[in-house]
Amino acid sequence: MSEPLLSPDRFFAPEPAQRRIARELYEGIADLPIVSPHGHVDPALLADEDATFGTPADLFIIPDHYVFRMLYSQGVSLESLGIPRRPDAPAGPASETDHRKIWQVFADHFYLFRGTPSGVWLAHELYEVFGIRQKLTAATAQAIYDELADKLAQPAFSPRALFDRFKIEVLCTTDGPADSLAQHRRIRESGWPGVVRPTFRPDAVTNLSLPAWKANIEALGAVVGREITTARGLVAALEERRAFFKSMGATSTDSGVETPYTETLSEHDAEAIFARARAGKATPDDVRRFTGHMLLEMARMSVEDGLVMQLHAGCDRNHNPLIQATFGPDKGADIPIAIEWVRSLKPLTDRFGNDPRLTLVLFTLDETGYAREMAPLAGHYPALRLGPPWWFHDSINGLARYFDQVMETAGLYNTAGFIDDTRAFVSIPARHDVWRRTSANWLAGLVVRGMIDMAEAVEMAADMATGLARRTFKL
Amino acid sequence: MSEPLLSPDRFFAPEPAQRRIARELYEGIADLPIVSPHGHVDPALLADEDATFGTPADLFIIPDHYVFRMLYSQGVSLESLGIPRRPDAPAGPASETDHRKIWQVFADHFYLFRGTPSGVWLAHELYEVFGIRQKLTAATAQAIYDELADKLAQPAFSPRALFDRFKIEVLCTTDGPADSLAQHRRIRESGWPGVVRPTFRPDAVTNLSLPAWKANIEALGAVVGREITTARGLVAALEERRAFFKSMGATSTDSGVETPYTETLSEHDAEAIFARARAGKATPDDVRRFTGHMLLEMARMSVEDGLVMQLHAGCDRNHNPLIQATFGPDKGADIPIAIEWVRSLKPLTDRFGNDPRLTLVLFTLDETGYAREMAPLAGHYPALRLGPPWWFHDSINGLARYFDQVMETAGLYNTAGFIDDTRAFVSIPARHDVWRRTSANWLAGLVVRGMIDMAEAVEMAADMATGLARRTFKL
């Protein structure tokens, strides 16, 4: 093969002066450790020295909705990709269990990922992490499957081995409010030196619209040892659980909401809504107001206990009822929606926006708010920071749009560095590499346009790679 | 003249490495045939071997609202450009009938088109299609008029001759539901081998707010041979006409709506609204709901008869009442508005989004939906494809924004290739050339940034030029 499968200058602008500077900046940060303040890796992977990733299909396809939603959009059935059907799914074909067949379907359609971030990450994983030396195609699929399966069986490719090889300094997971953090405890007690921290995510009990909400409340009640029958009781339970998470190493929380609406409910209204929810009678307006109220409560608790607060907004989840009924939630049918920050967040900023004890990191799926609302908000309120591009927008162009639209108004130092937010453990270095390369390229563009000098660029590159994330998340 | 009027490298990035690759990719697709799945060319132009385009003003100015709206915005009266006044227009000056004078006004103001897509297309038409060898200015206007008029009188510049010279493989027109398709029949029966297909556009009878709605319903009733007095009757008539259009070669339908709102009305509600409309008492809410209901009906019919469904949304048409009263509708006063897709389209995607028999191609005038809503929708639902940039956004920068904001999330293969959507027949090659050049330049950018390799780029370029349009529209 005459040219390498991964260009050493990938994602850099082609103009030679900018490319030379981008490369120089990148070389200065490429080997820095990885700080991962938020993501969805299952801690069980790291709790056991002998844990493995399973087959190539287990690793690359079955759990990754980024991957299978693209194939589905082109008419490939989720059953043929081995996505498990719900026990109560409507009648239909069984899911494929032969992982070689699943892999072949994936390889047959690998061209669909041309020019996409999934394509970029998969290439990094195959050709860099696993050292595959030929392009994945229909013809090479089975040989590559063999090679991957062989490597996945080796200790050098165990989760812990890769954790070290990836130079992960700290990895934060995301955990429900009733979670015992048993896997985190096992990691700590195992003597393995890797740093894995939990993150407190209360959505399961603050989002009244979830079908499992009542069950979630009961589970939380069981964990705190008393039935939760009031909003006040819920708040007390959350405070207790935050303290526990903090004792287990957590430095932040995370809330995922459809819109960033906030509101301070009177005690009477909060209790009335909670009571309606318990009776299964919460209205959509109840859901919205209670979620907004709980965001304010979470901010208040952060002021008190110092946990950094993350807020992810702008997604209409599980848009496709057939997919949800057949395969369950979170199966690639989540669609961003337009959201509003300025009025929505005002009750929260009015109370806590000037408080130096709060750090609130905002994430959006609606890029139109970058320059219009989010950068001006973060460029004023001491409590606010902007998270990096999230989900669909964590891509080569999405990062460029973020740099273009956010940085001039917010300033680099009101941003939070990079957050990979992935459940695909082996994609972590791929995602950080894309961020570091596009960061270096952005800074090189500022240098060649005379907006910053090289000394400034070197400092900024290091901050973008690790410093901002470390400081924002108190890691 | 030392430099050519059209640069051979126009629209390519200036950086030499990217430009070299862009040129190479472009050369591979520049001479492919033109597939034109949707547009507004009058089939009468091609029905008669001896049809001509008229004068240069008839060809370039009078029918082209892209052109005269720009002149009007700078204080040039539409009368001076020969735009015909309505018989019932308010008092005012007569429209100019001397086409040489009209042409001179156009030439005097040709500088207004600097850097605009109209300027790009007009340059292609003048300097490439008609071989004019001097810049159009006030001074050269009359000489160029002479040369154009001379050529327009030659058989080599007849519509059919240009159809062949442009290498048009297939051209689809847009036709009302009551249209007899007589011109299409004449084309078929003439023995001329050019392929011209109709497209079924039901708006005249599904948009209750049109002043001519009742007359349109009557015309449709006359064509199907029975009075249409109910919503059910309207649906039956549409089914019948779709079958007729299909028999005449149609492979698609087109609906133009203000917003993509959809809703399944109960039979009772549909009939009640229809009755109110017949009585001239439809409310704005009736209009919105009935349009949304008919979109669902159109989707259902597409599932049944296999016609591809196009949906164009996001335009506030005829915004200027003075222009409408004086010159009629569609005179350059159409303004895009913000629209929402995720909730609006959900009734339709819930019913048909997973159905492999449906292909629904979405077009927007609100670019903020590209990355936020449309690409994620098309990147999930098998039935959805994204049309190319439409109208105002079919421009050099508009295409670049589309590539930037759509492709990473939707993937190239969930897009529908290029659709010129023009009523200006001689602009067809200009528009496809802009698409092919900007496509080649975009792909070259991916190559030089190491995201795809050259073999992939070559395949993708050919798909963008013709393959995607052919497959999406079943041509």
Next chain:
Amino acid sequence: MSEPLLSPDRFFAPEPAQRRIARELYEGIADLPIVSPHGHVDPALLADEDATFGTPADLFIIPDHYVFRMLYSQGVSLESLGIPRRPDAPAGPASETDHRKIWQVFADHFYLFRGTPSGVWLAHELYEVFGIRQKLTAATAQAIYDELADKLAQPAFSPRALFDRFKIEVLCTTDGPADSLAQHRRIRESGWPGVVRPTFRPDAVTNLSLPAWKANIEALGAVVGREITTARGLVAALEERRAFFKSMGATSTDSGVETPYTETLSEHDAEAIFARARAGKATPDDVRRFTGHMLLEMARMSVEDGLVMQLHAGCDRNHNPLIQATFGPDKGADIPIAIEWVRSLKPLTDRFGNDPRLTLVLFTLDETGYAREMAPLAGHYPALRLGPPWWFHDSINGLARYFDQVMETAGLYNTAGFIDDTRAFVSIPARHDVWRRTSANWLAGLVVRGMIDMAEAVEMAADMATGLARRTFKL
């Protein structure tokens, strides 16, 4: 120091062919006079030959909310920056009065402005206007303070001397409806040849939500010599004041509104709302409707008296109640919001959009309207022109987005050139220089992509630098 603090090629694309052309175009316009049709410079600065700018902190920090909001967002207190507290402010530390200390805090945090427009302007002011030859850092702060203080005491750095050195051809201020324009009179009567014109800004009396509205109405009544007790009386007073402003050299008005909503109120409704406002009982809906009504009245008056009308929309002002209570309004807590133009402006365009006597210049903080609404509106209505990027968007990238999203559809000649809109007098040349450089770079991009030729680019560059502003504002 081996490299200059300001690159001679700053803000130009790095690609050599484009950069060479950009530099050539820029050199042709760099020394043109400055036409400043709208801004917030205090005319008192120029009314007195001996006026000075005060200390470096007085000049660069204390009055500039662009500067101190960025420092505040990173935890620097406004008190430490010398921002004066309101007499009725809540308890808190006194504001710093030692300007050397303030300067040191600023210098300590100067890195926050890396890559921001404020950073670019400050660099121009320090290194170009004041000839500082070392980078501002914590270490150099006091030496630079000395040098600046020394120069600020020299006649060569007086406001009038800089006015001449900056080659300001005309400078327009912004003045309240009750303003006596005494400073403008002093300038005229001083014999100094600088041209300074007032601009009529009626917001103080048309925005019913202002706490000072009643006082403002009384002040206006005092100036016109009769109590204003009705909407009709207000309109008459505005007409009288416009005539006075015009007699004092004004060529334009300016209205700043949250949204561009317009409506023609009946006389009855207008008077009823006015009466409620006088009684302190105006509702939010009253505020919105009355503002919309007054916009229509302002447009009507412009048709009659020929003053150009400016409309700035899209800002939620004074978002932070703590900052407002402590330091007053306009202290860096203004946040853009989404706005809608197409339906909002329709009552105005219906009445006056086709009137050649009206020039209405639109400004927005919501960039999503550029390509979707504003460019199509300006590309149709003879009365409409688009102002340049405003406030947060008057930045290197903001200008590039504007050129990208506006010019193809509106055409260059429906834009209004550059407007610096600054209250920071010494930033005027910096802002125009950024515009001229980014304009030259944009035009160079069109040239290298074969969209315009060099002769066209030269004409367009000159129009962008001065011609469009002169013609639009009748200067």
